Amino acid sequence: MDVLEAPAVTLPSARGPLDPAELERIHAWWRAANYLSVGQIYLMGNPLLREPLLREHVKPRLLGHWGTTPGLNFIYAHLNRAIAARDLDMMYVMGPGHGGPGPVASAWLEGTYSEVYAEVSQDLAGMQRLFTQFSFPGGIPSHVAPETPGSIHEGGELGYSLSHAYGAAFDNPDLIVAAVVGDGEAETGPLAASWHSNKFVDPRRDGTVLPILHLNGYKIASPTVLDRISREELDHLLRGYGHTPHLVEGDDPALMHQQFAAALDQCLDDIAEIKRRARDGVSERPRWPMIVLRSPKGWTGPAEVDGLKVEGSWRSHQVPFTDARDNDAHRTVVEKWLRSYRPEELFEGDGAPVPAIRDLHPAGDRRMSANPHANGGVLLRALRMPDFREYAVPVDDPGTGAVESTRVLGTFLRDVMRANMTNFRVFAPDENNSNRLGAVLEATDRAWNAQRAPDDVSLAADGRVMEILSEHTLQGWVEGYLLTGRHGLFSCYEAFVHIVDSMFNQHAKWLKVTDSIPWRRPVASLNYLLTSHVWRQDNNGFSHQDPGFIDHVVNKGPDVIRVYLPPDANTLLSTAAHCLASRQYVNVIVAGKQPQLQYLGMQDAIVHCTKGIGIWEWASTDAGTEPDVVMACAGDVPTMETLAAVEILRGWFPDLRVRVVNVVDLMRLVDDREHPHGISDREFDSLFSTDKPVVFAYHGYPTLIHRLTYRRANHGNMHVRGYVEEGTTTTPFDMCVLNRIDRFNLAIDVLDRVPRLQAISAHARESLHDKLIEHRQYIRVHGEDMPEIRDWEWSAVAGPSTQVGNQPLVEPVQRCGS
Template identity: 80%
Template sequence: MTTPSTPMSTDPVLDAGQLDRINTWWRAANYLSVGQIYLLDNPLLREPLLPEHIKPRLLGHWGTTPGLNFIYAHLNRAIMQRDLDTIYVMGPGHGGPGPVAASWLEGSYTETYPDITQDAAGMRRLFRQFSFPGGIPSHVAPETPGSIHEGGELGYALSHAYGAAFDNPDLIVAAVVGDGEAETGPLAASWQSNKFVDPARDGTVLPILHLNGYKIANPTVLARISPEELDHLLRGYGHTPHYVEGDDPTQMHQDFARTLDACLDEIHNIKNRSQDGDTRRPMWPMIVLRSPKGWTGPKEVDGKKVEGSWRSHQVPFTQARENPEHRAILEAWMRSYRPEELFDETGAPIEAIATLHPAGDRRMSANPHANGGALLRDLRMPDFRDHAVAVPTPGTVTGESTRVLGGLLRDVMSANMDNFRVFAPDENNSNRLDAVLDATNRAWNAATVADDDHLAVDGRVMEILSEHTLQGWLEGYLLTGRHGFFSCYEGFIHIVDSMFNQHAKWLTTTNSIPWRRPVASLNYLLTSHVWRQDNNGFSHQDPGFIDHVVNKKPDVIRVYLPPDANTLLSVADHCLRSRQYVNVIVAGKQPQLQFLTMEQAIEHCTKGIGIWDWASSDDGLEPDVVMACAGDVPTMETLAAVMILKSHFPDLRIRVVNVVDLMRLKDQKAHPHGLSDADFDALFTTHAPVVFAYHGYPTLIHRLTYRRANHANMHVHGYQEEGTTTTPFDMCVLNELDRYHLAIDVIDRVPRLRDVSAHVRDELRTALIEHRAYIREHGEDHPEIRDWIWDSTPTDPAEPTTPGSR
């Protein structure tokens, strides 16, 4: 299939010696890759291949690997000739044998894992460990030197690559996009990333679209559309594509070397023009490499095509241990690389191979950008106390918590204009973080018109209507040693559920890899949350991301539900300073009551959970009921319910417990932040009823507390999957999180109230009926709900007042 080509000289760029060295390196990498998939022993084939030399379970992916090795060899040649600072992002990360082989050939694997020596014994261990119990995964995993991108889940190569390039002006990120990966939604969106690059300040992403024709069992779309259609598509994405295709190694080496040099020359020219003040968005070069799937592997097995076929995608044939014919094919295949010419008597790479890579940290497998914690600098943090909201008395003044946070983020941005960015899917202003725009603009390198708002090539607020792309940018930015903050509507953060999974697994794995340095935490702010999505309705109402996060290992996840602005500031400061976590903060953006002074907020957040004495009436005695709350709206409704109960039952001993750090509910043996049983029992007692108002799905609180002594008395109110376009308070009523339902539940749970509360229960039920009638008539909540504030003085129950009013 002939593709359009940019006119280019056809003169050889590699002399005979260079060509031979590159091809020799490629053969060695391919040999090592096959050996990892198949062999337990006899790594250099210095004796005939026997069944016991072959792994009993064959796992891995061969099909993409020779192409990855081919590209790696040529990048090494260019790095050495041009002294480039380059990392390699492999979208087809299931081609894990390739980068492991490259790292071993470069010596960085032995430096990282001294027992995997560069000799026959080390090669044997290298082969044996691959996809083997106690060994390493088959993907480009965290264990692989030089990797910031596992690629087990496809779709994120380009977004990770651009995240790595932002604010790294001298870095070139070679990003291989597999043609199967190119069919994913996240990858399709991430082609737009070049509209957010500042050529003067940012590094360069060189996409390499690897068309080898097949996925697991099907052809790939981009390999089967016409060459003209593919060319139009890639140019429409803002790239100038250069094509290399064929299967003859000599011709392909020359063509790829020539094409790579042309792309690097153009990148150099673009960077020079940008330094001279040219801010126009360039057409960035890219390469399309069309090579056979399973290149250099067996042509046929059992009469069926393998090379150039989907059959080479994973393990081309699986019976090499049991089937002598297959074993003979394997031995012939591996001997076709002529290992006796590649490795010396000890099993070490020959000099021609050992010297075909750059030195030190110019090696892609040893580049410090691929171990970003080594480059990480602490943020220069302003004092968050400077943004404190004045709270003369609890629950009497209002504020927009996330707008207050926006002021802190603005100051963080101002102090860290080279290693901090804010990410939001077209929602930064909607989420009330627009103060950040006082310090920087939105990144934008496409057309602008006169009334555009805060768009600039050098902007640092990253907004694109693709949560996948934002998450990928942020992950790439963090993994190469920088800091970031991601705000999103709570209901739509689920779009990146799977990406969060992969990042959390990466963090969990790297926690046990000593040479991987800790990176800055991935910080989410979930706002426009379930209890204040009354205008958008049911489609926007879902607090379940917390449940998803809590499934991960406790050493990497944290969840915070600050009830007001000062606690949000304290939590955000803590999260921005942290390392190696995923921090989830849930906070509303709408005006809401403020409860704690800054000093109280710091103390409360430090504890993570605590009794609010000013709201309680147990006076240090055994409570009749514990009223717990987690989240801003649940906190307000709990306090309103407390006021109702105090007004009708002045002698009722109520203890109010507020939870900021959700993980405090877990047992300390199950989570580092968990409370001991003694501390938990001191707060919640061992037998008093607990009425718990929670931001999300109630079952999560039961999951976190099921081992506790008082779990049987834990009664949780939260989101019940009831929602619509309605008033804010009605959302609470629909899900029985409102003050009236909470108060009724307390009455039902406290034995001594059951026989004396009939009239109060009736009033509360009446209030619910009146609420429903009022909103249907007026379209808004009753003023006594809208204007409610905290009053510690109990209302005389004889006064004819609506329950819950002041």
């Protein structure tokens, strides 16, 4: 017999739920998926080996991951059997993301791939295209990317499969999400926390997550922790997480097929019973079933290559051997490996799967690769939104009042929740009340299905406020929720949203890619509310002071990111309503939760937010003339300090022509050729002039404003003040002083920048420096800011602090020791 000729194999009989015909069909489907997976990694020609494998049939660069793929294909085949037998609504979330060849092969076998990509047809030409495109220029990545039908989980970064799966299951009572957790992924912090998601599931209203822990023993070059602990310890761990684990292990295909089919049937029976009991009114937190699949790494691959162990070894993690193009012996191994799956039994002469395989999978939307939940925009319904204008804060005079803007937003979100009790949730890491959104609890409780104590408040299994002290888990939940066709808002302390920097990266990339995939439908935007921000974390100190998430977000593509800095409650309401109604973006809203001045009535707020940037005429003195200085601001505290600085300047220099420009939509600063929200050079110049000094008080790191405006004509005259990494436990105003964004330093900056003031501003400058000294002395004695700072409001006609006679705005202070 030729060494390249694979012998016929008949599976030995094995006891279990599969009859011999079912066993053969599932095994054939698995062989076909494995064949297609190996072909994607290695081949660019001769897809069905109709001739001996030659050098030119092998890709010049071999990329991808084989080790986890056969196990993923094995699971997929068995899930298909169960879906068809029980008419299940099921999704597949694949944690070992670089097992991408598997779900791509499965989608092709199910026909979905050819439906959405006509050029990858179910024939010989389509198979060759399937192989060639994988990890190839102009093709698809090696992991489960947005291009893969049936996927909501990219998997290029590990740790988020369970949280994505639970996000998909919330409010989907009939959905089962099969979530494969890789044993390497299981070592990540985000995955470890996400096991606790089952304490937030309501079995009456939510769907079910079926975790499948895939133990194949190795990461890239070392063993995995969960594979190297005892069965007993692993069982205790998973039971401690609240699951009943069913172990399936071995390497004999016939025995493994029967074991896995039996375990899967038992899990599905248990799930059905749990759901039945919940519908019958039984109030309990169930112990949900799960499967532990222990199989060899690189199962069915070459046992050895060059005398070194491959199957069951870390060497099979990626491409088991990479010299198959130029090394004749390696190419022979590849050919023998591919022929071992007996492709002539699996595919017709024209390359289509044989009927026994082609018809094994479920039909229509029951195919996991075609499940509508995995293309959530298909199911997305617009939010039923109350009129945000009805929540307006009255503003009789701009720059007055003291309102917690996020508390006002909370009342709006409460009524959004009431109107959308099946497709809207709010997410916060134990900070919903701290962030002043507590009104939402008037509409719903916090989701909680663990033990409760008598003095607990607002906890219920059917609650819709999602709080867990894991930003990673929350981010995964909200992403899974949005990607399956629902809406949400994630509020977080500004400094700690950095914890999900990398997860945000992946979601933003997903949105960018799906924008160019016609069959992917737009999903609701990911909305962040960042509060407890840098300028009002004076009590918590330096550890809580970091506005850099904005910089991180702006690095992403302009087609998917938006950043808003509303200065008061009405602009926050207008902004939030806009963001909640939007699609296919990441919206970042930064707004303080502490009492703050209010500037714009609702109609003015709507106009201002619609423009995104504009001159505040009521605070400016340059109408009809050129300004001496442009004072720009973005953010609630920088806006207040800018206005206070304007008051100071107008008191000392009543004839000073000041233009106040406020920015709500940060991306308006960008050139309109670079961002859809950007403004033209002509518009920018009309606001900021082409040659006048601009003193810009910005919420975050100053360099970002320079980065956004560096192409503008007047960039050389733009002087930005913001957070410069100076922080401590201190007073609110002292945080501004430490970073030189306070009213006194802003006013001094103007004195330095306006040429005609330089010769006449000595007394003003001296007085402003005196005020800074007085401030430092006062807070160290009294522990709070001076009353004139704490109680400041904008309140003048010609200028809120018009100089009276020869008395300057700021009075001299006593020198130390006098």
